[in-house]
Amino acid sequence: AQSVTQPDIHITVSEGASLELRCNYSYGATPYLFWYVQSPGQGLQLLLKYFSGDTLVQGIKGFEAEFKRSQSSFNLRKPSVHWSDAAEYFCAVGYGSSNTGKLIFGQGTTLQVKP
Amino acid sequence: SQTIHQWPATLVQPVGSPLSLECTVEGTSNPNLYWYRQAAGRGLQLLFYSVGIGQISSEVPQNLSASRPQDRQFILSSKKLLLSDSGFYLCAWRGTSILTEAFFGQGTRLTVV
Numbered sequence: 001a002q003s004v005t006q007p008d009i010h011i012t013v014s015e016g017a018s019l020e021l022r023c024n025y026s027y028g029a030t031p032y033l034f035w036y037v038q039s040p041g042q043g044l045q046l047l048l049k050y051f052s053g054d055t056l057v058q059g060i061k062g063f064e065a066e067f068k069r070s071q072s073s074f075n076l077r078k079p080s081v082h083w084s085d086a087a088e089y090f091c092a093v094g095y096g097s098s099n100t101g102k103l104i105f106g107q108g109t110t111l112q113v114k115p
Numbered sequence: 116s117q118t119i120h121q122w123p124a125t126l127v128q129p130v131g132s133p134l135s136l137e138c139t140v141e142g143t144s145n146p147n148l149y150w151y152r153q154a155a156g157r158g159l160q161l162l163f164y165s166v167g168i169g170q171i172s173s174e175v176p177q178n179l180s181a182s183r184p185q186d187r188q189f190i191l192s193s194k195k196l197l198l199s200d201s202g203f204y205l206c207a208w209r210g211t212s213i214l215t216e217a218f219f220g221q222g223t224r225l226t227v228v
Binding site for chain 2: 006032034036041042043044045046049051090092102103104105106107108
């Protein structure tokens, strides 16, 4: 069955430090991959997406992610974290054909930023 | 541009009472529509999705149901709420091409007491 795993439930980094959030997926074909961010009590905002082509994708707010097919991973990175990056981050995978369009999310990783 | 509206923002309901959460999308036609529930520590769980009017797919057995009476309207319902129905409910829409992301409403915080 298709699944998305975010191994780290909670991560704490110091402001200015680098960040990497892990995401692994399970799917037989080429997945369509997304990273979303959620501020407390709010909906989700898209950070970046991967459909095909260059495996390193750039997103908003200085985030990037790299698709590694051999590792079934799509890890999110940021070189220098800002206090405003504290939020919950979700990795998601799109499955199915155009007329089903199922979108499955991981459990989320809560990022805390220390001053 | 496309927008998604979800209401109410917060709701406190007694156990055994009915539920109706509504979601509408503007600026697009024939979207795929989704209801997710977010419980503490459990991420986003897909509850229902719909690819057209009257077409509902249920992902998990539960006390809830969904309906799509119009192309851009998606409703989440329950006849009798349980305590376990408490959570943060998110509606989302996505274009018919698989090469698109989903756009989310602001969510409804449901507390069943």
